Amino acid sequence: MVDRVAEVWGTRTPFARGRRWPVRVDQLLAEGVAEDDVDRWVQSACVLCSNGCGCDIAVRDGRMVGVRGRAVDTVNHGRLGPKGLFGSWQGMAGRDRLTRPLVREGGELVESDWDTAMGRVVERSRALLAEHGPLSHGFYTSGQLFLEEYYALGVIGKAGIGTPHMDGNTRLCTATAAAAMKESFGSDGQPGSYVDIDECDAIVLYGHNMPETQTVLWARVLDRIAGPDRPRVVCVDPRATEVARHADVHLAVRNGTNQALMNGLARELLHRGWVDDAYVAAHTLGLDELREVVEPWTPEAVAEVCGVDAGDVRRAAEIIGTSERVLSTVLQGFYQSHQATAASCGVNNLHLLRGMIGRPGCGVLQMNGQPTAQNTRECGADGDLPGFRNWENPDHVDELARLWNVDPLVIPHWAPPTHAMQIFRYVEQGSIKLLWVSATNPAVSTPDLARMRRILGGDVFLVVQDLYETETTRYADVVLPAAGWGEKTGTFTNVNRTVHLSDQAVDPPGDARSDLDIFLDYARRMDFRDRDGAPLIRWTSPEEVFRAWQECSRGRLCDYTGISYDRLRGGSGIPWPCNDEHPDGTVRLYADGVFPTDPDRCESYGHDLLTGATVDPAAYRALAPAGRAFLKAVPYLPPHEEPDADHPFRYSTGRTVYHFHTRTKTRRARQLDRAAPDAWVELSVADADRLGIAEGDIVRVTSRRGEIVVPARVAGGRDGVVFAPFHYGDSDGDGRAANELTMTEWDPVSKQPVFKVAAVRVERVRAGDRPSPAPTTTASRPAGPARVPGTVGGPDAEVAEDVAPVDPPAVATREEGS
Amino acid sequence: MKLPVYLGLLREAERTLAGSFRQVAEGHGDEPDVHFLCRTLAAQCDAHHEALTPVVERYGETTPDDEPERLHADGLSETRTGPVGLLRDLQDVYLLATFVEITWTVVRQAAQALRDHDLLDVIGRCDSETSTQVQWLRTRMKQAAPQALVAAS
Numbered sequence A: 001m002v003d004r005v006a007e008v009w010g011t012r013t014p015f016a017r018g019r020r021w022p023v024r025v026d027q028l029l030a031e032g033v034a035e036d037d038v039d040r041w042v043q044s045a046c047v048l049c050s051n052g053c054g055c056d057i058a059v060r061d062g063r064m065v066g067v068r069g070r071a072v073d074t075v076n077h078g079r080l081g082p083k084g085l086f087g088s089w090q091g092m093a094g095r096d097r098l099t100r101p102l103v104r105e106g107g108e109l110v111e112s113d114w115d116t117a118m119g120r121v122v123e124r125s126r127a128l129l130a131e132h133g134p135l136s137h138g139f140y141t142s143g144q145l146f147l148e149e150y151y152a153l154g155v156i157g158k159a160g161i162g163t164p165h166m167d168g169n170t171r172l173c174t175a176t177a178a179a180a181m182k183e184s185f186g187s188d189g190q191p192g193s194y195v196d197i198d199e200c201d202a203i204v205l206y207g208h209n210m211p212e213t214q215t216v217l218w219a220r221v222l223d224r225i226a227g228p229d230r231p232r233v234v235c236v237d238p239r240a241t242e243v244a245r246h247a248d249v250h251l252a253v254r255n256g257t258n259q260a261l262m263n264g265l266a267r268e269l270l271h272r273g274w275v276d277d278a279y280v281a282a283h284t285l286g287l288d289e290l291r292e293v294v295e296p297w298t299p300e301a302v303a304e305v306c307g308v309d310a311g312d313v314r315r316a317a318e319i320i321g322t323s324e325r326v327l328s329t330v331l332q333g334f335y336q337s338h339q340a341t342a343a344s345c346g347v348n349n350l351h352l353l354r355g356m357i358g359r360p361g362c363g364v365l366q367m368n369g370q371p372t373a374q375n376t377r378e379c380g381a382d383g384d385l386p387g388f389r390n391w392e393n394p395d396h397v398d399e400l401a402r403l404w405n406v407d408p409l410v411i412p413h414w415a416p417p418t419h420a421m422q423i424f425r426y427v428e429q430g431s432i433k434l435l436w437v438s439a440t441n442p443a444v445s446t447p448d449l450a451r452m453r454r455i456l457g458g459d460v461f462l463v464v465q466d467l468y469e470t471e472t473t474r475y476a477d478v479v480l481p482a483a484g485w486g487e488k489t490g491t492f493t494n495v496n497r498t499v500h501l502s503d504q505a506v507d508p509p510g511d512a513r514s515d516l517d518i519f520l521d522y523a524r525r526m527d528f529r530d531r532d533g534a535p536l537i538r539w540t541s542p543e544e545v546f547r548a549w550q551e552c553s554r555g556r557l558c559d560y561t562g563i564s565y566d567r568l569r570g571g572s573g574i575p576w577p578c579n580d581e582h583p584d585g586t587v588r589l590y591a592d593g594v595f596p597t598d599p600d601r602c603e604s605y606g607h608d609l610l611t612g613a614t615v616d617p618a619a620y621r622a623l624a625p626a627g628r629a630f631l632k633a634v635p636y637l638p639p640h641e642e643p644d645a646d647h648p649f650r651y652s653t654g655r656t657v658y659h660f661h662t663r664t665k666t667r668r669a670r671q672l673d674r675a676a677p678d679a680w681v682e683l684s685v686a687d688a689d690r691l692g693i694a695e696g697d698i699v700r701v702t703s704r705r706g707e708i709v710v711p712a713r714v715a716g717g718r719d720g721v722v723f724a725p726f727h728y729g730d731s732d733g734d735g736r737a738a739n740e741l742t743m744t745e746w747d748p749v750s751k752q753p754v755f756k757v758a759a760v761r762v763e764r765v766r767a768g769d770r771p772s773p774a775p776t777t778t779a780s781r782p783a784g785p786a787r788v789p790g791t792v793g794g795p796d797a798e799v800a801e802d803v804a805p806v807d808p809p810a811v812a813t814r815e816e817g818s
Numbered sequence B: 001m002k003l004p005v006y007l008g009l010l011r012e013a014e015r016t017l018a019g020s021f022r023q024v025a026e027g028h029g030d031e032p033d034v035h036f037l038c039r040t041l042a043a044q045c046d047a048h049h050e051a052l053t054p055v056v057e058r059y060g061e062t063t064p065d066d067e068p069e070r071l072h073a074d075g076l077s078e079t080r081t082g083p084v085g086l087l088r089d090l091q092d093v094y095l096l097a098t099f100v101e102i103t104w105t106v107v108r109q110a111a112q113a114l115r116d117h118d119l120l121d122v123i124g125r126c127d128s129e130t131s132t133q134v135q136w137l138r139t140r141m142k143q144a145a146p147q148a149l150v151a152a153s
């Protein structure tokens, strides 16, 4: 048994390049439940991050009583991380689950029933449609529902109501991944595979604290690092993360300066001749422009702007430029920062320059944050058209119109999809009058919370659908109790395109219903019709919706036609595209160097990365991309809010390994709650010293938007940077939410809000009486002189680990062939 | 030769455009994208203005007779409010930006005729930025139009 709060990544199972990652089956059962007591194991996958670890849910007496990793699954080879082990099933079992719909009566939310609650929603919805039309409706959904739920919601929004105002909180976590792939490759769709970790010689993590965001993926990297031919590791992150501890080169850049670094790395590749000229000539466009833009960015210029050592920039470039097989991963340090899309395209550029896409060990993983974010994007619940279709391409719109049998003009393609922050702006201005929020908590997770509370508390008719009461349900007119993971059936897709089925294991509590049932009920009551007057939506079960989605995906990059519920039961998840041509799924995209940039196929005609100006369809056609990828670069611009005398520190938000989002589930698992019970801020040793702040002292951090008052952790990050975890909200007490301080600003292309750049001031309020509650196991590890007891889970957190009980699985074996 | 007139005109128009971008940035501060981007674009116009200064000096000053007031483009006088106000303000800036854009084109033709490599260099650095400004304004107006014209009260 292993204490998996203390040992976050569990026992090492080292392996060499080109070997398969050994299996280790992790299992946890509730106290007092032995394996023999389990009535049945129900197949699923974890929904507490984007990794999508295959697991089985233990059921006893109609309740979830534990989990076990699936040895056959190609994503996790049996492993689970702390969130999956402790949070997944316990997070569903809180005694305070919502079990009845709530409606607002005389200012108070009171228990009600489905007919009353849905009756109110439909009444308001119909009245608004009659009086103000479809643009009065907005939908803000999640990255945590299932594929079937997003597709149903997408069809309701696009073919039923006809509103462009639909987005997911994926806008906050993964919009830049999609945007960067659209800009570089013509379409969303992950080029790389997790298998590339097994095959690479170097791994570069760009703003990606993988040890805390996807612990099981990091375990795979750690096992390569512990193996006989360790890959070289480059870390780009201002904090002293676990990645940094293992890195050959750690570039602790000033937050907000990624684009300068990316331009500098591209310049090194070009100047040192680390370029695959033949590949670039055959498969890319834009080399001359790239060369011109990056030319000023000598290692010294990068060093100056980013605050790193020029020699380190050269060393990082050398690893990227000379390793035989390079894998890159990108996440929030890039996506939620200044010039997000440009910098993320900068990573794609390096791979295109070296011709390292679509080959074993050579890949890009533009990561997702949430478990089902990929589906939000694919199915159109983030506003994009389903199946990676291009809203500016009339043929793509016609395809959907035929599929749904509606007038093409009903489908909102006459304006770009409205991104989340703009939806909230329209709510603020009063032109969106009904906002439907599902499975997300904007009252904690969005920037500049004081403003968000005003918006949610305004005149809008707010429908909130969730598992628990949250900071957001407080403002709702109608609260709908949702069934969640283990209580409903559906599929979802992880970062490397692997599709999993999650079967229903238990009944939802009380009257709670699956999000799909709620959406379908709304559609039925609204009586949406197609162009022949027949009901637009006739589905009653998730599997029917899945089949409809398969048709929608047919022939597109995300082709699901070869995947069925039956095929997913029993085995591993399967990576799309999966069709007649790729019957076992597809390990990597673009092995042939042909990208979906053809004007008739592409998902987007692209943007100017500095302004977000769209490229005109005719201008795009004139480029004649013909399957070539785009090398895109823009100059570095300083962030819009830089430190000054009043606010001398750079501020960044982020996460800790033990929690997910606003802790809706993870706070309800006692092991996780104890490991990271409350908010803190991190200061560097030198900064703390200068301000006379000791470990655990209470400090006030102030920005132009607001303030938080929390204990300080003296940690190992770069000087001048203050970090706060974003998991804590005001239901934990006032002045804790990291987003009190962030700004309302977003990337011009991906529209992802900027959470990693703001200017703040720090003051000591009083001495603390204990160390800060920050975990000691990860990036928040103490670095100051104070003694801080280590984060442990004790007997409560002991997990069974069974090493190498069976041979490791392989992805799409026929295709891989190696 | 009337090129000096047009160079003066262009430089003045860049200054006016910079001012208009700044005005929109401040007047529509509640639209964060408009606010921040218009400031960035104003700085681009400043740089264009600066890049033109040595060229204008080289070609010599013009007299008021050469560069009559009526040739000049007007900037934004004041910003409007509300969703339609934003749309209209962007439209005004758009008109000005397209004026600047076509003026760069006109000047480029003359610079080619004169084989003025230095001037062509300056144009090469600036005119594509102006075109992107125009394109961004179009993009932003297309985004704003349905809500402003159909749904906003």
Ligand code: SF4
Binding pocket: A046, A047, A048, A049, A050, A051, A052, A053, A076, A079, A080, A081, A082, A083, A084, A085, A213, A214, A215, A216, A217
């Ligand atoms: S790595 Fe992610 S998907 Fe896997 S168990 Fe942990 S939280 Fe769940």
